[in-house]
Amino acid sequence: MCCLSKEKIMRVTTDVDTLRSEIRDKSVRVIDVRREEDYKKNHIPTSVNLPLATLLSDDAPERVVKLVNNLGIDDETSVVVYDDTFGALASRVAWTLEYLGHSDVSLLELTYGQWNSLGLETDTKVPSITSKNHSIKLHPEIMATVDYLEKAKEKKDVILLDNRERLNFLEQHIPGAVNIPYRTLGTSEKILRSKEEMKRLLENRGIKPDAEIITYCGSVGTLSGLAYYALKSVNFPNVKLYVRSFKEWKNLNKPIDKQENAHYWDLSAE
Numbered sequence: 001m002c003c004l005s006k007e008k009i010m011r012v013t014t015d016v017d018t019l020r021s022e023i024r025d026k027s028v029r030v031i032d033v034r035r036e037e038d039y040k041k042n043h044i045p046t047s048v049n050l051p052l053a054t055l056l057s058d059d060a061p062e063r064v065v066k067l068v069n070n071l072g073i074d075d076e077t078s079v080v081v082y083d084d085t086f087g088a089l090a091s092r093v094a095w096t097l098e099y100l101g102h103s104d105v106s107l108l109e110l111t112y113g114q115w116n117s118l119g120l121e122t123d124t125k126v127p128s129i130t131s132k133n134h135s136i137k138l139h140p141e142i143m144a145t146v147d148y149l150e151k152a153k154e155k156k157d158v159i160l161l162d163n164r165e166r167l168n169f170l171e172q173h174i175p176g177a178v179n180i181p182y183r184t185l186g187t188s189e190k191i192l193r194s195k196e197e198m199k200r201l202l203e204n205r206g207i208k209p210d211a212e213i214i215t216y217c218g219s220v221g222t223l224s225g226l227a228y229y230a231l232k233s234v235n236f237p238n239v240k241l242y243v244r245s246f247k248e249w250k251n252l253n254k255p256i257d258k259q260e261n262a263h264y265w266d267l268s269a270e
Contacts (some may be wrong), residue, residue, distance in 0.1 A: 012233040013079045013192060016120065019044075022078065029073050031081045033089045034112065039184040044082065044115060045123040048072070052089045054222055055096060061136050064100055074132040075102065082108035082115075086183065087191030091225035094190065095241055101137030107229060109190050142228075144214045144240040146248055149174075152214065159207055161215045163227040164246070170259040174249055175256075180205055182223040185230045192226075198234050209236045216242035216249075 014022075022028035023046050024182040030047035048071045054066065073079060074261055079097060083089040090107050097105045108115075116122065143153070152158045153176055162169050162177040169179040184201060185194050191241050193201065207213065217223035221243040231239045242249075250256065 005174060010103065010232070011106040012229050013068055013190075014106045015109050015192075016092040016115070016118070018029055019080055019108060019132055020120070023081075028078045029071065031071065031079060031093060032091075032106075032112070033083045033093050038084070039052070040124070040126070042122040042124055044112070045125075047082075047123075047125055048127060048129060050094060050223070052083075055093055056085065059096060061100055061138060064096060065134050065136050068097065068100065068102070068134045069131050070129065072132050074098075074134050077102075077104065077132070080108055081105065082110075084112040084114055085180075086111060086186055086226070087116060087229075088226045089224040091229050092220065092222045094226045095142070095221070095228055097137050098144055101135060101139060107191060109192070111191065114189070134197065142240055144216075144242040146242075146252060146254070149214060149216075150254070152212065153253040155212075157211050157212045159211045160206070161213055161224070161227060162246075163217045163223045168218070172185075172246075172250075172256045172258050174246065175255050176217075178205055178207065179209070182217070182226055185226055189225040192230055192233055192254055196233050198230055200235075202231070202234065202241075207231075209234070212238045212240070214240045216240055216245040219245050219247040221245055 019028065023030065030044055032047040033051050033052045034042045035051050036049055045115055048069060055064065079102065081094045087107055094105045104204060143216040153160050160174055162173050162179045162183045166179060166181050192198065213236060215224035215227040221241050224241055224245060228239055228241045249252040
């Protein structure tokens with residue numbers, strides 16, 4: 001129960017006004033996960049750059065903690081992550097920090113493009129960073145490996161959630177998976193729906209809060225990372241990310257299902 005109560009007080013998303021206030025107070029480390037060339041053109045003031053590709057080139061905890069240290073982040077640093085692709089890339093970085101043992105990490109509630117469209121302040125300065133020391137306290141309870149998934153998916157209280165596009169799911173998916181396409185998780189204004197709307201979406205798909213839920217997508221856990229935080233936003237306590245996702249499952253020649261005789265309405269996201 002101790003872990004459950006900790007999960008409930010975690011901030012999943014950070015709103016614009018809160019972030020602007022924390023930037024003024026110098027009480028937050030903002031991470032921009034876009035490409036370096038995009039970051040250098042302009043970015044949210046004081047933000048540091050950690051392109052997702054840099055992280056994914058080797059996401060072993062020992063290497064990740066070095067990246068985190070170089071960004072001036074220790075165990076107590078409040079971190080907010082943003083991207084310009086509906087929150088999926090930011091989610092993968094935030095999840096990695098959480099897996100490393102960093103509890104105070106959240107997603108900016110909107111994308112950088114939306115931040116710009118609101119006329120909010122941007123900067124071109126690359127901040128000077130003092131390196132810090134972050135510990136490694138891994139949280140294996142939020143990650144699913146292929147071996148874990150293979151055993152867990154046969155249990156009645158486990159739900160496997162496929163967050164790829166509907167057509168990709170219909171063509172092939174892990175047996176027993178339920179499809180909630182990533183595009184249904186957010187709105188035109190926010191990377192995630194409101195809590196009420198999210199609960200309704202999940203309820204309509206038969207996703208129950210007392211189940212263990214394992215999310216996956218196509219390859220590296222970005223789309224399913226967004227789903228991970230969508231579930232966390234409504235306080236689902238037992239959520240795991242299958243980081244290597246469908247690409248690994250298929251490459252290992254694991255069983256695959258397809259939707260036979262799919263009709264046009266099967267392409268509907270709702």
